Every structure is written in C-alpha cells, then in structure tokens.
Amino acid sequence: MEQIRPIVEMRGISKTFGSTRALRDVDFTLEEGEIHALLGRNGAGKSTLVSAMSGYTPADTGTIRIASTEFNVDGSSYAARIRGDIAHVQQTPQMFDLLSVAENLFLENDLVRNRWGMVSYTRMIEKTEKLMRDWNMDIAPSDLAGELGAGQRQLLEIMKALSRGVPVIILDEPTAALSNAEKRVLFDQVKLLKTAGVSFVYISHHLDEIFEIADTVTILRDGQVVKSRASVEGLDTETLANLMMGEKTTRSAREDHTFGDAAPLLSARQVQLKPDRPKIDIDVRPGEIIALAGPVGSGKEDLAMVLAGQQAPASGQVSGPNGALPTIGLVPTDRHASGYVGILGVRENVALGGLEVLSGNFGFISKAKEDSLVNRLTRQTDVIASSLDQAVSQLSGGNQQKVVFARALCRDPQIIVALSPTRGVDVGAKEQLYALLRDLASKGLGVIVVSDEEDEISQLANRVVIVFEDRIVDEMVGDYRMEDLILHMEGAT
C-alpha cells in the first residue's frame, strides 16, 4: 500500500530572464484531484512557474516530480519526459489554422492510430463528434480551426488538453476569450474531470472564478510565494487582492461625468452591422462612458469598430455633429495582434498615433514636439519602462496596454474606443486604466468600452448597451445595480 502523495512536487524552483529573476526558490505542490489556483499580478511569475512545470520553458534550478517522474532541473529541456503526465493550455490558443477541428484535436494522439501508426479518420471524426456533444458545441469536425471564433478556439485548445487523458492539466487564463455560456461548459467539464481524479493548476485574473471552481490557492508576488496552499473557503476577494498587491487596495467606483443635454459627439443612424440585420441608432455624448456588452460573436466588437470609423457598416451612417467624423482614438481588442509594434520602442509606438500632428516641415517629425507629447502621454497613462527606447515587446502586459492607450490619445481625440481595455492586465494596472478612462470622461471625451467583465463594466460605464445577434437588445443608464447587470448580460446569452 503506497501512501498518498502529491501528484506534482516542485522544490526550490528558480528562473532568470536576462537580469530579471522571474522565480526565486519557489515550492509548489499539487494534490491529486484538486483544482489549485495560482494567483498574482502580471509579472508575478505565474506563467513562468507553470511553464517550468510543463517544461515549456525549463527552469534554471530546482527539483520537480510529476506523477512518477522525478528529476533535477538544470535549464535543459525536459518537456518530452513528462509529456504523458501533463498538459499545458497556453494563454493564447496555438492552433493549426489550416487543419480541421478534428485534426487539431487529435494531432499526436495515440487514440486515433491503429497498430501500424496510421491515423484513422473515421475514429477521429467519431471522437470529435462525441466531444462536441459533451461540450455542447456546434462545430463540425471538418471545420477549419482558422475559421472559428476566439472563444471556440480557446475551448478547442482546452478540449485538446483534457482529452489527452493526462493526470495533470494547466489552464493559463482559460476564460479570457470565453463568453459566459462557454465558461459554464468549461467549468462543468473541469469539475467532471476533477471527480475522476484529474488535477488542475488554474490561472485567472477573475477572482470570482477562483471562488467558484478552485479548492486551493497559492499566491505569487515578484517571483516568490506569499501564500501557499490556502483553502479557498477561508478567503475573500479583498484578502486575495491585498495579498497579490502587497498593499491595501479598494475597488474604485464609477463616476458620472455625463453632460445630460449636450449635443452628441457621434451619432450612428440606421446602421446595419450585416445586411438583413436590424438597424441600430446610437449616440455618444461628451463625458459619457458607454459599455458595449454581450456574448462572444454578438457583434459588439463590430459595432465598436463601426463607431470608431475602422469598419464600414453594411448600411447606415456614422457622423459627428457637423457631418464629419470627430477625432477618434482606438485601443484594439488584441494588443499583441494589433495593439503595439513589439520591435519598436515606447517612443515610436506612442508617436505612431499622431505622426501628422508631430510632423512639421515637409513631413519630418519634430523631435521637440515628439519628446514633449510622448513624455506627457506616458506620464498620463503611467507607462513604466527602463527608457522610452525600450522595445514594447519587453514590457509587462499592463505597460504594453498603457502604451496602446497613450498612442490612442496622440491626436487629442474627442472619442476613445477601447476594446477589452484590460484583458490580461494585472489588478494594479487595471485600476490605473479605469482611472484614466474616468479622467478622460471628466474632460468631456466620449468613451466607448467593449467588455466581457461585469466588474469592469460596473466600475466604468454610465450606460450599458447589450448587443446580441448584431442588434441592441437592452440598455441600462445611470444608477443600475450589479445584480441587474449580471442578469441582463446572462439574459442575452
């Protein structure tokens, strides 16, 4: 009779990137059949720790035991040795866009091979169809992965990991791109596997998810464990937030700067997002923060892009008070894909938003103007970098997003359109961005935010516009209650 021991044991794990010590002597254990939440701000070392666990980025020193495989770590690769015991779902889905859903799911999977190593397509399709039924998803096995929405891709990535039959699964920010309905399915599946004895490491910025699904919590700060294996029952949101921040934090409340009777800055009239969809009318007033909410694929991003003048509507018109579009600053939905230019420095990235404002004679950039503008905007958005020439790809998520905001403010816009403004951003930076948006509204800007997070919306928006199937189905103005917001957002799904 063997004594019950943890399925994962990590001792004295350290990892250094350049001059940054991402992990310092970290111990971590995962019991069998437990859901263990790993919390911490951006840059605290969560992703580095789980990457060390899965071998995706080997750690420098320490010992690791996963199931029955035990080894000392010396910086060389060990991912192959533990491949049969652990699956790691990364923050961003890594799918083969040109392969089908079924092929993506069962790539390198013995379950669909016969004894000569040939892949059986029939078996693959069968298994995929069963998975889709279990997960309540409406996707054909032959669909190309590249044609799926962000939420569906994320779910597929998770399904792929879960169906490999490994005892340990790492979920790094699995719900970032998921709608509420998709989240429900995911949680059900995770709980199901948990009862079957599978262990999870779960990373999320959403504390409410932690309370819902996790058993145990470990908190990292600056590459060190500040709270180890605490039971979720004894914790509340505030304690967690304080432990993560290392200082007392209070959630900020929304402010109302709407000038009630002011003329709108921007009006959309008879706008159709797609042909044969209902027509939409919406006004944006100065000082107002509008949240566009709704499930993934509801058209809320499209509506925001139409309002931002980045996308032409199928029909209808978007215009300012005197016919022309006002100046609009855009914070795109995925900062890695379309937010910043990673190889360029902070200065160039910010200035990119206002090249024509900054250039004087014959279109040459005025160094003095650029310096003063970039300095002012990076101070306003609180960008922290080693210098203004540091490549933006080297900054933490929160600072990257602040750079994107600074760029959007370059042309002195009258309207800011921010899609998922705080996705993958830590609590501290989040509050700073909220304060920035409120400050902009108080100066009379119109602010449009697209968000999936109830907390974020209730902390920001004076008006919540629920979008579903490319139309506006509901609207809440002024002093709405959090409970109503959640109900309305759920109701639309």
Place this chain on the structure above:
Amino acid sequence: MTMEIGVPEGHGGKKMAADGQSALARFGHGFVAGGWTMYPVLLLLIIVGAFIAPRFLSFINIINILEQVSVLGLTTIGLTFVLLIGRLDLSLEGVVGFAPMLAAVMLVPAAAGGFGVELPQWMGLIVALGCAGLIGLFNGFLVVKVGLNPFISTLGLLVLLRGGILIISNGRSIYSPGESLTWLGSAQIAGIPMAVFVFLIVATVVGLVLKYHRYGRALYAIGGNEDAARAAGINVDRMIWSAFFFAGLLAGLAGILLTGRLDSAVTTQGQGIIFSAFAAAVIGGVSLGGGRGTIVGVVSGVLLIGVINNLLTLAQVPSFYVQASTGAVIIIAAILTTVASRRSGGVKTRT
C-alpha cells in the same frame, strides 16, 4: 533588459531611464540598431586590403569602388523600402535593365535599333524613370489590389521584363542612346563621377526620411506589425503602393547610371543584381521579415560587397573564386549581423 514590477504609482516613463541600462549596453544597442555593425569589419578589410594591394587605397581606386557600387547601392536602397514593410521585390533586377532600354529604343532612330519614335533627347530620363515608377506601381497594384504574394508576382514580372528587354531591343544592345540618358552615369565633377554623387545624395535623403520623416516611421511600423499600424490610423495600403513605387524608381535610376557608364543599353544589363542587393541589405542588417534596417547599414552592406570584389580583383584571385568567396562572405556577414542584433536585443520575457 529590465522589467519593473510593483514600482509605486506616479512615476512617468522618463524617470527610469537613468538606472535601467548600463551605458555600455545602451551604446551596444544603439550601435547595432543604427546599422553600424559592419563598419568595424569594413575597416578591418580596408586595413588588410592596404597591405595586400598597395594600389587599394589610392584615390583612383576608391573612386572606382564607389562608382562600381553606386548601381548596386541604389537598387539596394530601393529594395530596402519594400523589405522594411515585410515584402520583397525581385522585379527590381528587371527594372534595372528594362527602364533604360525602353528609353533607349524610344530615342534612337530605327536604323540604330530603335522603334522609330525618335523622341526628343531630353525625354530620355523621363521615359526611363516614368517606366520604372509605373512598374513599381503595377507591383503595388498586384500586391494590394489583387492580393498576390509579392514573391510570386514580382518573380513573374522579373521574368516578363527580362523577356521584354529582348523583345523591345530585338535582342541587340543599343549604343550611345543619347546624352540625357547617359549623362548621370558618365559625367564627372572634379574628377569624381556623377554616379557617386547620385548614390550619396539618394542615400542621405532616404536615410533622413527613414529616420526622421513620418513616412519612414510608418514604414517601420507596418513592417513591425501591420495591424497595429492600421489601428494607429496609418493608410497601410497606400504605404505599400508607395514603397513599391520608390523601389521601382530607384532601380530605374540605377539602370540609368549603368547605361551611362557603358554608354549603351545592354540586353543583359543588371542580370544577377537582385541577389547582390538582397545580400547587401541583409549584411547591412535589414530584416527580411520587415521593420528593421537602416540606410547606414545598407550602405555598409553595399560597400562591403564592393570592397571585397575590388580586393579580390586587385589580389588577382581567379574570377571563379571571386564569385564563390563573395557567397561565403555573404553568409559570414549575415551570421555576424544576426548574432549582433540578437545579443543587443535581449530576450523576450513571459509574464
């Protein structure tokens, strides 16, 4: 490389500058990013060259090298526009031959191999540059409007233009195509060929534009992340058109210099130059993936190729070896550039 964590609020970006990086690391980064990597190598070559061949450092020889590289230099600068936005243009080689040839057949009488149009002399330069610019725009059209991969579209155009040269010239080179077409490539000021001035002026202007003009900033941004550039309000499509246009125009100018130097439009003119241009660009630190590269670097790449060719000739190395050793140098230089930029760029951290 640093990553700040948990710094108290209220500190702007600038404050951190002092303690973030060591002065040496900053210098190293600036050195590589500015495109100066190959200059020490170039200097070394020149010193070695001075010992191998005493004639190497003579005024005549240096001018000779500069004149030799001016054609390659202009083509490479043209190519750099397209490379910076993450595209490529193989047809530039065709432009180097086709544009001056078209101008030549429009100028000379039918008896000398012309079309019999016999345009007035002063039209020569305009026809050649106009043709080159139009070819560039056509490339832009194929890439932006039709959506072709530039490798395929410009490869097709390259072959088409090579054939086109033979068609319009009837397979015969055209001699003395006229003053306006040959002046830039043959005239001298104070003993220095006009071509050298053209190359230096173009390099300076383009260098300044890439570094300080909003056009240059937009090129780098598109090469670094096209979607981000679009979201920042840059008209990406128009930028792509323009990059191909300038590339074509500069290749046309390179062709004019070559025609002037030879006082004839030759059917094989420019053959193989695109490979040297790519090599010079890569040696000079231009990234084929877009977003990285400077004219300072491009000039070093062009000079390196020119100096090596010259040295090998002076050292009386058999011509077969010249070609092979140029290839070897390209690979070595590319390795050096890549290693240098990797060392100075630091690694990306994950959070």
